[in-house]
Amino acid sequence: MLAPVALYADERPRLISTDAGVTELIFALGFEDDLIAIDVTSQLPEGFPALPSIGYHRTLSAEGLMSLNPSVVIGSEHIGPPSVVSALTQAEVKFVQLRSAKSSDQLRDNVLTLADALDQKEKGLRLLTTVDAKLAELNRTNLAGERIAFLLSMDDSKLRLAGEGTSGQSFIELMKAQNVADFKNYRNISAESLFEMQPSVIIVAGTDVESAVPSLLEANPVLTHTPAVKQKRIIAVNGATLVAGLSVSAINEAIRLTQALSNSPALVVQANK
Template sequence: MTFCRTLANLLLSGTVALASAAQAAGITVHDARNRDVTVADAARTVSIGGAITEILYALGLERRLVGVDTTSLYPAAALHDKPNVGYMRQISAEGVLGLNPTLILAIQGAGPRETMDILETAKVPLVLVPETFSEQGLIEKIKLVGHAMGVDGRAECLATAVDADLAQLRALRAKVTKPVRVMFVMSLLNGRAMVAGHKTAADEIIQLAGAINAVDDYDGYKNIGDEAIVAARPDVVLSIERGKDSLQADAVYTHPGFALTPVAASKSFIAMDGLYLLGFGPRTAAAARDLSVKLYPALAGQGGTFASSLSAANCRQ
């Protein structure tokens, strides 16, 4: 019996020692630059990207955050409680490094390039989180952030909850019998509409909601003229809420191009919170569900209540 206890204690000690050695050696993360980054300490993390910040809070890691960017609008406590390092595409290297971070998590596309180059050469691990607008891309984003922070178990919990929400969304989407054509308009400037094509968050959220992107001949965002708008035949215009800079429905309905489309005839205009709609964070399935019900009001009765698994899951510990 004594021998068994001794053997058990030795095995336990060995396991603890191995775990401690692994932690001391650091965690390896393969990021969007196709590089392996070693993270030895995530106690002082700067988050650049609203979805990353949202994931960190969902994982119960807000105490490790020492700075966030201006797109970190959810939860509201993030920008209220944490130092602000600026807009994700106009980051100052001095502002980030001045917080003495031990880890920088930045969404792919953060910049400017000069700042990212400086951060890459600093002695602080920089993990560039891939931004892939898809269901699988969202799940992988959660797992990568959790791995970088050393909380794989919590990340698996959150990924499972999000996957369950996406499954609910797929069931609701299957009820759509006649998909509508949606055009996402970022802005109307000097009469020209900046519109989302393929390989954008807007394009994917439209598809997740069971609709069709009315623009199918280019990738990214592009300014288009009246003829292209008429040719696209959108049934609905989708945009984001940006305070006083928000696109207004009347501006769409009276626009020479949109006036000749079903959008003006049916007065179909939808605006939603930008991070919620396009952030591709843990709430994306709920956002797509809300958009789907706005596009297809009859689904509200058919699909029942969307019971998000996020509220039931405890992935913070």
């Protein structure tokens, strides 16, 4: 039987996040001080105290989770293995599963679901108001008509292009643009293949936004002949904001990117602030 959060009203809840998207949402809702552990995909803001790691969200240990004495365990549909899910549903903790946000509607739903599960509905409604205002801003200034290539910056010699069903595709759709890829998931492609797709914008998602674009072009000089690079519309973004689907941080990144491209065609290296 699940123990409701209300049982812990006399003390702070003890939250474990097993997913990067969940961790980001916990911070957005203002519950970060209640976090006691996170999975290895989760990113903590710079300067935030380190937290114990529970491992990879698909290969968790029920014993490891319960040894931390959580009151709430929060994850996504990717949490595993199945035995851990079974153990959590039977344990005296609250177990919350959110679907990875691949659309703004799913993100909004996750905000309300998590806030309600933590008995903090008002916080959820306040965040939802903020999210809706940001989405309205994106609708006013978007990249409709642009053909975007979304690349993961992992190895400059391999171009990892986002296709249908990926976080990259969700990010492109958030800005009302068209994805140049016509396949599903991420796929390694050649620089020549990307050139033939003729993207008008190239987004490079990585951890080092300062060097991502120069390194990519140095390793793949043929890309200098694409419309995107000719018009200096190639941009680096912080991939950590998109690792687990759409988030409030991803919306902020989309706003900065669309405004940069709308205001100036000049080369932009966009860091996540």
